[in-house]
Amino acid sequence: MEAILKRYFGFSAFRPYQKEVIQAILRGKDCLVVTGTGSGKSLCYQVPPLVVGKTGIVVSPLISLMQDQVMALKQRGIKSEYLGSTQTDSTVQAKAESGQYNILFMTPEKACSLPLSFWSKLKKAGICLFAVDEAHCISEWGHNFRAEYELLDDFRDVLPGLPFVALTATAPEKVRSDIINYLKMKDPQVTIGSFDRTNLFYGVKFFKRPRLFMNELVLDISKYLASGGSTIVYCRTIKAVEQISKSLKEAGISAGIYHAQMDKESRAESHRLFIRDEVQVMVATVAFGMGIDKPNVRQVIHYGCPKSLESYYQESGRCGRDGIASVCWLYYTRSDFAKAELYCGESPTENKRTAIMESLMAAQRYCSIATCRRNFLLGYLGEKSQSEKCGNCDNCIDSKKEHDMSKEAFLLLACIQSCRGKWGLNMPVDILRGSRAKKMMRYDQFDKLPLYGLGREYSSNWWKALASQLISNGYLTENIRDFYRTIGISAKGEKFLNSARQDCQPPLVLPMTSEMTGENEDASALSESGKMDNLATLKSGLSEAEEKLFQLLLEERMKLARSARTAPYAICGDQTVQRIALTRPSTKARLANIDGVNQHLLKMHGDLILEAVKRLSQQVSLSLDGEYREPNKRRPLAPEKFEAWKMWHEHGLSVQKIANFPGRSAPIKETTVSGYIVDAAQEGYEIDWTKFCDEIGFTCQIFSDIQSAVTKVGSAEKLKPIKSELPEEINYAHIKTFLVMQSCGMSPKGLDKKTDKPRTGASSLCWNKWYMTVRTKLHCFMNEHIFSKITHLKNRRDYLNSRK
Numbered sequence: 001m002e003a004i005l006k007r008y009f010g011f012s013a014f015r016p017y018q019k020e021v022i023q024a025i026l027r028g029k030d031c032l033v034v035t036g037t038g039s040g041k042s043l044c045y046q047v048p049p050l051v052v053g054k055t056g057i058v059v060s061p062l063i064s065l066m067q068d069q070v071m072a073l074k075q076r077g078i079k080s081e082y083l084g085s086t087q088t089d090s091t092v093q094a095k096a097e098s099g100q101y102n103i104l105f106m107t108p109e110k111a112c113s114l115p116l117s118f119w120s121k122l123k124k125a126g127i128c129l130f131a132v133d134e135a136h137c138i139s140e141w142g143h144n145f146r147a148e149y150e151l152l153d154d155f156r157d158v159l160p161g162l163p164f165v166a167l168t169a170t171a172p173e174k175v176r177s178d179i180i181n182y183l184k185m186k187d188p189q190v191t192i193g194s195f196d197r198t199n200l201f202y203g204v205k206f207f208k209r210p211r212l213f214m215n216e217l218v219l220d221i222s223k224y225l226a227s228g229g230s231t232i233v234y235c236r237t238i239k240a241v242e243q244i245s246k247s248l249k250e251a252g253i254s255a256g257i258y259h260a261q262m263d264k265e266s267r268a269e270s271h272r273l274f275i276r277d278e279v280q281v282m283v284a285t286v287a288f289g290m291g292i293d294k295p296n297v298r299q300v301i302h303y304g305c306p307k308s309l310e311s312y313y314q315e316s317g318r319c320g321r322d323g324i325a326s327v328c329w330l331y332y333t334r335s336d337f338a339k340a341e342l343y344c345g346e347s348p349t350e351n352k353r354t355a356i357m358e359s360l361m362a363a364q365r366y367c368s369i370a371t372c373r374r375n376f377l378l379g380y381l382g383e384k385s386q387s388e389k390c391g392n393c394d395n396c397i398d399s400k401k402e403h404d405m406s407k408e409a410f411l412l413l414a415c416i417q418s419c420r421g422k423w424g425l426n427m428p429v430d431i432l433r434g435s436r437a438k439k440m441m442r443y444d445q446f447d448k449l450p451l452y453g454l455g456r457e458y459s460s461n462w463w464k465a466l467a468s469q470l471i472s473n474g475y476l477t478e479n480i481r482d483f484y485r486t487i488g489i490s491a492k493g494e495k496f497l498n499s500a501r502q503d504c505q506p507p508l509v510l511p512m513t514s515e516m517t518g519e520n521e522d523a524s525a526l527s528e529s530g531k532m533d534n535l536a537t538l539k540s541g542l543s544e545a546e547e548k549l550f551q552l553l554l555e556e557r558m559k560l561a562r563s564a565r566t567a568p569y570a571i572c573g574d575q576t577v578q579r580i581a582l583t584r585p586s587t588k589a590r591l592a593n594i595d596g597v598n599q600h601l602l603k604m605h606g607d608l609i610l611e612a613v614k615r616l617s618q619q620v621s622l623s624l625d626g627e628y629r630e631p632n633k634r635r636p637l638a639p640e641k642f643e644a645w646k647m648w649h650e651h652g653l654s655v656q657k658i659a660n661f662p663g664r665s666a667p668i669k670e671t672t673v674s675g676y677i678v679d680a681a682q683e684g685y686e687i688d689w690t691k692f693c694d695e696i697g698f699t700c701q702i703f704s705d706i707q708s709a710v711t712k713v714g715s716a717e718k719l720k721p722i723k724s725e726l727p728e729e730i731n732y733a734h735i736k737t738f739l740v741m742q743s744c745g746m747s748p749k750g751l752d753k754k755t756d757k758p759r760t761g762a763s764s765l766c767w768n769k770w771y772m773t774v775r776t777k778l779h780c781f782m783n784e785h786i787f788s789k790i791t792h793l794k795n796r797r798d799y800l801n802s803r804k
């Protein structure tokens with residue numbers, strides 16, 4: 001089995017679950033495989049046919065997906081074809097039934113329409129498995145139900161005794177049992193793997209205005225274009241697809257588009273150009289969906305919050321399938337969350353409507369949380385994560401500042417309580433904001449509440465963002481009533497309200513999310529893009545020369561792919577090209593040793609690759625036959641540097657505290673500590689650059705001063721001549737920081753734009769005086785009917801005002 005894996009796929013080892021499943025299939029056992037996107041499920045049905053020399057049948061929902069898989073398998077020397085409405089080669093069916101293919105793909109419709117004679121001939125020639133890919137399509141509970149999948153159980157009778165293999169990346173319990181039942185699986189081996197895609201960075205950006213979305217989007221996309229990576233931008237509407245592709249065009253970026261209203265040919269052409277790296281950006285609706293098997297997508301951006309977290313996981317999972325570090329950004333505005341009624345309208349049953357609402361609420365929560373995004377996503381998919389922080393999402397890298405929000409929280413909770421669980425969040429927020437909408441007067445005379453208008457100081461998005469934090473922290477609960485969401489106070493929220501005393505209020509410390517700090521929209525956008533620059537995890541870990549060689553080799557691969565009329569990734573994956581750039585083999589034997597290099601690649605293109613490696617290595621002054629090291633791996637670090645980095649990065653100590661740490665025999669200079677941390681960053685250790693620069697006072701101005709000094713000196717080899725060109729206050733740690741930031745390709749943008757200042761504190765709010773009174777009275781009457789009590793207070797305020 002291992003020999004087959006190396007020969008056809010070029011891999012040296014199976015992933016842990018793959019071997020188990022393949023062995024079970026070879027024993028004739030039915031298997032259900034549920035593992036994360038891009039985890040290597042396909043190999044489970046690709047290897048057995050090669051081991052036993054019989055055909056494996058694979059049912060797949062999309063023709064484009066089958067075409068891509070056939071293309072990639074052919075490049076590995078595996079005989080493969082597909083049967084479906086777009087197959088133009090009339091000989092395929094006859095060749096298939098005589099067992100000429102190792103792997104034969106077909107749509108469920110095609111499978112059901114093939115004559116029994118086809119199946120009996122093929123059985124005679126030899127079939128070894130019947131695989132159902134994207135098996136969640138079989139279940140109504142799945143997010144991509146396909147009625148034709150339900151007919152596949154007929155094949156139990158047509159192909160008795162054959163192992164059935166169902167594969168999917170998302171299958172909650174209900175879907176799993178549907179798959180087993182519909183496919184009449186007998187005592188199947190169920191393999192449930194991890195959903196964690198560790199190479200993916202997850203991040204969320206909040207924007208108030210679409211114009212800023214657009215600027216940021218263009219910026220994010222251009223960053224990846226330079227390094228040759230592909231980007232998919234998922235939009236919620238066709239209109240947004242058109243707008244974004246127009247904006248990209250205006251910025252000089254050519255992008256393919258894909259949506260359901262395009263004709264079949266245009267869609268196929270768009271898909272082809274993207275798969276073959278002829279366009280690097282695809283702007284699409286989710287119609288550009290399951291069929292995407294392109295392993296080198298480096299960035300997936302969701303322009304608007306998706307309908308559910310399941311679909312977000314699937315769609316973002318099209319990123320970084322080759323295991324290389326890649327990013328998934330989700331951009332949202334508050335209005336994205338107001339679409340529930342629209343989605344529910346498509347659905348006739350109450351159960352389904354509740355399911356839609358719950359999914360949307362989970363997606364909304366994903367946007368709003370201030371804790372680890374990966375943990376939230378995995379938790380939603382039913383997987384427990386190993387640690388509290390993943391270190392590879394925006395919230396882990398750039399933890400939010402925390403503030404005591406007890407006064408604001410008290411007001412909001414009290415106001416929600418006044419609404420008696422009958423309303424969604426809009427009503428209490430409108431009350432606090434003193435809305436003049438008719439509904440205020442029409443219902444329960446909300447405009448007479450003493451809380452009415454007390455929260456004008458904050459925007460309605462701000463209050464909603466606070467509500468999200470209160471939901472995440474268990475003070476508020478959201479409930480679903482048919483098409484609507486209502487908001488209520490939880491027991492914890494009640495306890496908090498009850499704890500209010502006339503003279504003191506227990507603190508309620510909550511993180512300030514970007515929606516709360518980002519009232520100044522420009523600052524929000526810039527700080528986000530600054531953060532983006534600082535995501536050290538996105539670096540390839542290659543030296544400058546190696547990176548150059550990697551890019552040149554990618555260009556060579558592109559030429560090979562064009563002449564072979566195939567996609568570059570089908571020749572070999574980016575990770576394999578990266579390994580070639582790192583090891584620069586001089587002989588075929590060395591090339592063959594590289595993970596990902598299969599026999600077919602060696603035979604067809606081996607000489608060309610070796611020639612290119614020799615020529616291009618010379619061009620970037622790298623010697624041949626280098627030693628392989630894992631890119632992105634941290635390099636060894638002196639113990640004192642590692643200790644300083646650990647204290648700063650992992651334990652959150654300040655540079656000053658580290659310098660004077662009591663455990664030390666004598667204090668060390670703060671600049672020495674900063675220097676240690678920068679050295680660690682240079683050796684591949686992660687650091688939060690924004691936080692670091694802020695702490696050592698490294699500003700845009702200092703960056704540009706050092707830049708000028710380096711230009712003047714003409715070299716960055718020695719620090720002393722650079723230092724002597726600079727004012728006294730710019731120290732060696734600053735210079736080192738500049739040099740490392742430069743070598744990591746980071747810009748100083750965003751350094752001076754920090755929004756650490758909290759929004760105006762509660763003390764300056766116009767309602768502060770009234771807050772004290774309301775709180776005290778609320779406490780006294782908490783167990784009674786709060787609404788009437790607050791009204792009483794309001795009257796009293798009017799009375800007092802009239803006496804002023």
Ligand SMILES: Nc1ncnc2c1ncn2[C@@H]1O[C@H](COP(=O)(O)OP(=O)(O)OP(=O)(O)O)[C@@H](O)[C@H]1O
Nearest residue numbers: 011013014015037038039040041042043169295321
């Ligand atoms: N044993 C292995 N060693 C190294 N790479 C592997 C191995 N198995 C699979 N891969 C690579 O992992 C990537 C993803 O594999 P694959 O397309 O089979 O994932 P999948 O689980 O079917 O994903 P999805 O659910 O999204 O369809 C591919 O680039 C594949 O070549």
